[in-house]
Amino acid sequence: MNGYGGKILLINLTNGAILTEFLGPEFAKQWIGGRGFAAKFLYDAAGKGIDPLGPENAVVIAAGPLSGTFVPAAGRVHFAAKSPETGGYGDSNMGGHLAAEMKYAGFDAIIITGKSQKPSYIFIENGRVEVRSANYLWGRSAIEAEKMLKENLGDEFQIAAIGPAGEKCVSFACISHDFGRQAGRTGIGAIFGSKNIKAIAIRGTKSIPIADMDGMIVKGKEIFAACKNSSELKHWQKYGTPGVTTWVNSAGALPVRNFQTEYLEEGIEDLSAETMRREIVIHNKACFSCPMACGKYSKVNIDGLDFYVEGPEYETIALCGSNCGFTDIKDVAYANWLCDQYGLDTISTGGVIAFAIECFEKGILTKKETNNKELRWGDRETFRYLVEKIIYKNENDFLGNLLAGGVRSASQILGKGSEDFAIHVKGLELSGYGIRHAIGMMGSYITCDVGGHHSRSWAITFDEQVGRGLITGKAERDIYLQHVRPMFDMLGVCRLQWVELELELEHYPQILKTITGIDYSVDDLLKISEKVYNLTRAFWFREVEGFGRKYDTVPGRFLKEPVPTGPTKGKIITEEQISQFLSQYYKLRGWDENGKPTKEKLKELDLDFLIPDLY
Amino acid sequence: MFKFGKDEVKCSGCRACELICALHNKKECNPKEAFIKISGNFPEPGGYDMKILRGCTLCGECIRICPTGAVFEKPVKEAQ
Numbered sequence: 001m002n003g004y005g006g007k008i009l010l011i012n013l014t015n016g017a018i019l020t021e022f023l024g025p026e027f028a029k030q031w032i033g034g035r036g037f038a039a040k041f042l043y044d045a046a047g048k049g050i051d052p053l054g055p056e057n058a059v060v061i062a063a064g065p066l067s068g069t070f071v072p073a074a075g076r077v078h079f080a081a082k083s084p085e086t087g088g089y090g091d092s093n094m095g096g097h098l099a100a101e102m103k104y105a106g107f108d109a110i111i112i113t114g115k116s117q118k119p120s121y122i123f124i125e126n127g128r129v130e131v132r133s134a135n136y137l138w139g140r141s142a143i144e145a146e147k148m149l150k151e152n153l154g155d156e157f158q159i160a161a162i163g164p165a166g167e168k169c170v171s172f173a174c175i176s177h178d179f180g181r182q183a184g185r186t187g188i189g190a191i192f193g194s195k196n197i198k199a200i201a202i203r204g205t206k207s208i209p210i211a212d213m214d215g216m217i218v219k220g221k222e223i224f225a226a227c228k229n230s231s232e233l234k235h236w237q238k239y240g241t242p243g244v245t246t247w248v249n250s251a252g253a254l255p256v257r258n259f260q261t262e263y264l265e266e267g268i269e270d271l272s273a274e275t276m277r278r279e280i281v282i283h284n285k286a287c288f289s290c291p292m293a294c295g296k297y298s299k300v301n302i303d304g305l306d307f308y309v310e311g312p313e314y315e316t317i318a319l320c321g322s323n324c325g326f327t328d329i330k331d332v333a334y335a336n337w338l339c340d341q342y343g344l345d346t347i348s349t350g351g352v353i354a355f356a357i358e359c360f361e362k363g364i365l366t367k368k369e370t371n372n373k374e375l376r377w378g379d380r381e382t383f384r385y386l387v388e389k390i391i392y393k394n395e396n397d398f399l400g401n402l403l404a405g406g407v408r409s410a411s412q413i414l415g416k417g418s419e420d421f422a423i424h425v426k427g428l429e430l431s432g433y434g435i436r437h438a439i440g441m442m443g444s445y446i447t448c449d450v451g452g453h454h455s456r457s458w459a460i461t462f463d464e465q466v467g468r469g470l471i472t473g474k475a476e477r478d479i480y481l482q483h484v485r486p487m488f489d490m491l492g493v494c495r496l497q498w499v500e501l502e503l504e505l506e507h508y509p510q511i512l513k514t515i516t517g518i519d520y521s522v523d524d525l526l527k528i529s530e531k532v533y534n535l536t537r538a539f540w541f542r543e544v545e546g547f548g549r550k551y552d553t554v555p556g557r558f559l560k561e562p563v564p565t566g567p568t569k570g571k572i573i574t575e576e577q578i579s580q581f582l583s584q585y586y587k588l589r590g591w592d593e594n595g596k597p598t599k600e601k602l603k604e605l606d607l608d609f610l611i612p613d614l615y
Numbered sequence: 616m617f618k619f620g621k622d623e624v625k626c627s628g629c630r631a632c633e634l635i636c637a638l639h640n641k642k643e644c645n646p647k648e649a650f651i652k653i654s655g656n657f658p659e660p661g662g663y664d665m666k667i668l669r670g671c672t673l674c675g676e677c678i679r680i681c682p683t684g685a686v687f688e689k690p691v692k693e694a695q
Contacts, residue, residue, distance in 0.1 A: 001667035022694055063620055068644070069644055070634055070635065070638055072631075097630070100646075104645060104646075104647070143658050147657075147658065155655075156647070178655075178657075179655070179657035179658045180657075180658075205645070206645065206646040207637075207643040207644050207648070208645070209644075210644050213638070213642055213644075216638075217635075217638055217639070221680075224631070224680060224682075228682060233682075237627075237682075237683065277625075281664075282660075282661050283624075283627075283661045283662050284627040284683070285627060285628060285661075286627035286628050286629035287629070288629065288630060289629055289630060289631045290627075290629050291629065291631070291682030291683075292682075293627035293628075293629060294681070295627075295685070297657075297661045297662075299661070306659075308657075308659050308660075308661060309656050388633050472681065607653070
């Protein structure tokens with residue numbers, strides 16, 4: 001089947017069954033691949049009401065039709081599972097080289113269910129699939145496990161591994177790959193751990209069938225040339241995502257000290273991309289076929305020891321940096337290194353640690369809970385102490401268990417007003433943008449289908465362009481972005497070439513046609529993306545009792561505390577703004593006033609099968 | 616006539632060179648068929664190794680696709 005590996009791999013760890021099914025052409029046409037496959041397979045495989053950390057949960061890993069082909073940045077792979085952190089739909093999209101290798105091995109998706117009796121890893125070499133013992137890997141850091149597997153199996157194997165955080169089912173544990181790429185969000189690493197799976201190792205030597213080889217080469221070269229000709233390319237190669245740090249701060253949207261404020265008055269230069277490049281970056285590191293190479297490989301020396309880490313990315317600088325009170329890029333790199341070793345999502349970890357420090361500041365946590373340890377902002381020792389508390393928690397360890405569930409559950413346990421500064425949406429800690437004066441970005445967070453994450457819609461620049469406090473037009477823009485950006489996740493390519501190098505969207509269906517032979521328009525692809533967005537919304541309604549409008553909201557802090565400093569000083573979100581935004585948003589989406597997709601909308605999108613679950 | 620020069624410091628490991636080599640020379644969408652091979656040195660010390668393999672046709676496609684100038688043309692007498 002042109003453009004696809006052609007097969008779906010199903011692994012049931014409980015009974016050891018390994019099945020291979022052919023990918024149906026009609027299914028592929030309906031769901032494209034990547035996020036589309038992951039969401040649909042997950043909806044079907046993980047039945048209603050399951051325990052996210054139980055054997056019934058499924059992890060779906062899916063590549064797209066462009067993954068591994070001659071398109072810039074064709075290295076994105078999608079992970080999906082019912083999230084242990086939010087209880088709803090969870091997914092995370094990752095770069096690197098895994099998606100391409102899956103395709104060369106002949107697989108478009110891998111669906112893992114059940115639970116292995118002992119620590120294991122999944123070995124895949126073309127059609128040969130085995131569940132092997134991982135006793136020797138268990139307890140190792142994510143980076144070390146990857147290195148050991150490559151040494152044992154060969155450098156051509158692409159590895160996705162968890163660290164001790166995943167093994168301990170920390171709710172924000174991530175999947176790690178290529179020594180520093182992560183599927184960070186929604187706790188997919190914990191699902192691996194709950195299934196006793198330490199890693200997946202894949203090698204493929206097959207060719208991807210291409211409908212029009214010459215056409216793909218010509219079109220591919222045209223898109224590569226468009227990237228090379230972009231005036232932004234050099235900037236991205238040099239600085240990567242940290243290139244936005246100073247801009248976000250100057251816009252008054254940088255999270256500082258658990259989002260107490262959204263502006264760093266002193267020290268931003270020391271967190272800047274320029275300082276990072278000069279002081280710690282030693283090499284550029286790209287994902288598969290990507291000309292931008294936004295990955296920055298860094299080395300820092302702390303107290304006489306060298307630490308090597310990919311990053312920090314902007315989100316890590318924001319959450320593990322300014323949000324935890326750090327103003328030295330070397331400290332952020334160290335915090336990043338800790339998270340990568342243990343296999344923790346840097347965004348959620350930064351949110352959790354900042355929450356804990358603020359609890360201590362306010363006397364909600366005391367030295368009694370911290371073994372006499374003082375929790376301080378901008379303190380490496382505090383960061384390390386809390387990370388290791390989370391990782392090495394045992395049954396009787398109050399603080400470690402408290403924080404391992406994320407800020408929502410921690411605040412529910414602690415009470416005393418901590419709910420207001422538990423910075424999350426739907427249980428997922430917010431990524432790196434303050435929203436008290438950015439209605440579009442606020443809408444991005446509260447309607448994101450995994451919780452408080454920026455990946456579906458990144459509307460802060462639109463807020464800047466049209467007026468940050470304005471409500472009109474923001475819902476429309478968010479919906480547009482929520483269809484475009486996940487479209488790339490379906491195709492298995494990175495969206496940054498569109499966002500940052502300003503590639504035209506039309507390139508993608510054009511090259512898709514040369515690869516698959518199937519003619520899609522941009523609108524066709526966006527319509528499928530809309531379908532997936534409605535499916536993931538339905539997942540929440542199916543899984544979370546009483547789900548609806550009240551879940552689409554912001555942390556209490558943003559409703560009660562005006563920004564105290566910086567260019568957005570005095571700004572606050574009102575209930576009225578949220579309500580107005582949501583009413584416009586739901587109406588445009590064809591959802592009812594409670595945010596549920598209407599029957600008519602579901603029928604329009606060929607999602608009739610969801611109606612019995614929702615009505 | 617030219618030979619390849621390589622500057623591994625510039626290589627970001629994207630493997631576009633592997634991809635275009637296999638496509639151009641073998642009509643296969645499969646980097647393992649390429650005459651150029653990129654491998655990483657992670658986690659320490661970082662960076663990439665580039666190898667030109669036997670069978671290279673000197674077609675120069677890898678040079679044209681490389682986004683960083685890590686592989687480039689060298690006149691024969693200067694080539695290492």
